[in-house]
Amino acid sequence: xxxxxxxxxxxxxxxxxxxxxxxxxxxxxxxxxxxxxxxxxxxxxxxxxxxxxxxxxxxxxxxxxxxxxxxxxxxxxxxxxxxxxxxxxxxxxxxxxxxxxxxxxxxxxxxxxxxxxxxxxxxxxxxxxxxxxxxxxxxxxxxxxxxxxxxxxxxxxxxxxxxxxxxxxxxxxxxxxxxxxxxxxxxxxxxxxxxxxxxxxxxxxxxxxxxxxxxxxxxxxxxxxxxxxxxxxxxxxxxxxxxxxxxxxxxxxxxxxxxxxxxxxxxxxxxxxxxxxxxxxxxxxxxxxxxxxxxxxxxxxxxxxxxxxxxxxxxxxxxxxxxxxxxxxxxxxxxxxxxxxxxxxxxxxxxxxxxxxxxxxxxxxxxxxxxxxxxxxxxxxxxxxxxxxxxxxxxxxxxxxxxxxxxxxxxxxxxxxxxxxxxxxxxxxxxxxxxxxxxxxxxxxxxxxxxxxxxxxxxxxxxxxxxxxxxxxxxxxxxxxxxxxxxxxxxxxxxxxxxxxxxx
Numbered sequence: 001x002x003x004x005x006x007x008x009x010x011x012x013x014x015x016x017x018x019x020x021x022x023x024x025x026x027x028x029x030x031x032x033x034x035x036x037x038x039x040x041x042x043x044x045x046x047x048x049x050x051x052x053x054x055x056x057x058x059x060x061x062x063x064x065x066x067x068x069x070x071x072x073x074x075x076x077x078x079x080x081x082x083x084x085x086x087x088x089x090x091x092x093x094x095x096x097x098x099x100x101x102x103x104x105x106x107x108x109x110x111x112x113x114x115x116x117x118x119x120x121x122x123x124x125x126x127x128x129x130x131x132x133x134x135x136x137x138x139x140x141x142x143x144x145x146x147x148x149x150x151x152x153x154x155x156x157x158x159x160x161x162x163x164x165x166x167x168x169x170x171x172x173x174x175x176x177x178x179x180x181x182x183x184x185x186x187x188x189x190x191x192x193x194x195x196x197x198x199x200x201x202x203x204x205x206x207x208x209x210x211x212x213x214x215x216x217x218x219x220x221x222x223x224x225x226x227x228x229x230x231x232x233x234x235x236x237x238x239x240x241x242x243x244x245x246x247x248x249x250x251x252x253x254x255x256x257x258x259x260x261x262x263x264x265x266x267x268x269x270x271x272x273x274x275x276x277x278x279x280x281x282x283x284x285x286x287x288x289x290x291x292x293x294x295x296x297x298x299x300x301x302x303x304x305x306x307x308x309x310x311x312x313x314x315x316x317x318x319x320x321x322x323x324x325x326x327x328x329x330x331x332x333x334x335x336x337x338x339x340x341x342x343x344x345x346x347x348x349x350x351x352x353x354x355x356x357x358x359x360x361x362x363x364x365x366x367x368x369x370x371x372x373x374x375x376x377x378x379x380x381x382x383x384x385x386x387x388x389x390x391x392x393x394x395x396x397x398x399x400x401x402x403x404x405x406x407x408x409x410x411x412x413x414x415x416x417x418x419x420x421x422x423x424x425x426x427x428x429x430x431x432x433x434x435x436x437x438x439x440x441x442x443x444x445x446x447x448x449x450x451x452x453x454x455x456x457x458x459x460x461x462x463x464x465x466x467x468x469x470x471x472x473x474x475x476x477x478x479x480x481x482x483x484x485x486x487x488x489x490x491x492x493x494x495x496x497x498x499x500x501x502x503x504x
Contacts, residue, residue, distance in 0.1 A: 031087030049235040054086035068285040073125035094118045100221035115220040129318035136226040138217030139185035154438045183251035185215030240281035248297040265465035268294045288386040323380040325373035328457040336367040403460035407453040418445040452478035
């Protein structure tokens with residue numbers, strides 16, 4: 001199709017878009033030019049944006065909100081951004097010099113990847129909090145931890161059989177991006193430019209290694225870490241979507257982090273699935289009882305909550321650990337939350353990048369203390385107390401503490417068996433300079449703490465259905481895991497003794 005025809009079609013298609021927005025939502029000249037073409041070439045993006053709050057409210061209007069109703073946290077937004085809605089240009093042409101993926105596009109300096117530092121233009125406090133969140137460094141905490149890497153190698157590396165032995169090919173970048181780093185985030189690097197024939201003629205675009213990705217710890221071309229779109233998908237950036245558990249389910253579905261699985265069978269999840277059609281997911285602040293009647297992931301971990309009289313229950317936070325005392329998932333035991341989001345700095349007494357020793361002793365200097373744990377629990381409990389009485393809430397957390405202690409003790413038993421196996425030379429672990437996860441008995445040991453113990457803990461923490469703590473990857477499997485490991489050890493010891501006897 002000739003370029004002039006395409007341009008005319010774009011303008012004609014854009015007219016109804018402009019008409020439906022112009023009366024109440026002033027669009028900047030730059031965004032209007034973007035919409036002229038993209039309403040034709042990317043109608044899904046444009047119509048998603050049209051339904052967003054960004055397309056309906058200017059920063060000046062948003063800044064006029066007072067008290068808890070205010071959704072914008074930067075008090076000093078540039079004057080030239082105040083009086084137009086947040087559109088294409090306001091996000092994709094922001095700070096062009098900071099973005100390695102900036103390229104010339106029809107006279108504009110455009111970057112493909114919108115980062116948390118761009119969002120900070122309006123959402124300064126939320127960006128600061130997110131930067132203090134483990135999720136923001138999820139890629140680094142995985143990719144730069146040598147112990148995690150050894151586990152990742154034997155999960156993602158293609159197995160190879162040669163000369164009677166099993167080995168694993170090095171993990172390639174595309175596999176990492178399609179697997180663990182889908183959620184943890186990839187490193188986005190501009191590797192060059194490419195010319196492509198488009199419906200609007202030949203254009204040049206940056207080539208970005210690691211793209212596409214919306215992992216929570218993505219490393220962006222401007223050097224920032226994180227992706228707001230992990231929870232607020234573009235281009236609608238819906239608050240309602242971020243508040244529903246389906247968004248969290250994308251990465252927290254198990255079996256290593258079975259949060260959504262537990263929630264879906266819990267009483268809270270039961271009420272959500274039955275009653276959510278009548279809930280108000282867009283209210284700010286969010287009133288317990290009036291706007292919703294059972295917590296979602298966001299209600300417990302992030303949302304600004306008030307009671308029916310508008311009194312504060314919990315402040316909005318994008319630093320998830322503010323309401324968490326325990327970190328349920330980790331190598332190898334549940335442990336207090338880390339003091340800082342960069343967990344690669346953690347070292348146990350053996351010098352390993354682990355938050356505990358192999359016997360379960362915490363690396364205390366890197367983890368929050370008991371007083372801070374209690375403060376975090378008090379913050380979380382404030383939400384619980386909005387619906388439950390004190391005895392109910394205290395009983396819940398008493399059970400959780402007990403589950404953490406008993407599941408850690410069970411993992412301690414299987415880890416002691418694994419250490420005995422390594423010490424007797426029946427498998428090769430870290431002490432022998434080998435990968436501690438690549439042999440069958442080591443994978444059996446890993447199943448115990450990575451899947452079964454985690455199911456038990458998440459089930460207790462989220463008041464889930466009983467079977468998830470017993471027969472569905474729970475206590476039954478964890479105790480069976482210990483029995484299988486000791487059986488393996490006994491048989492190998494017998495085989496070794498028999499072999500030694502015959503050689504005499």
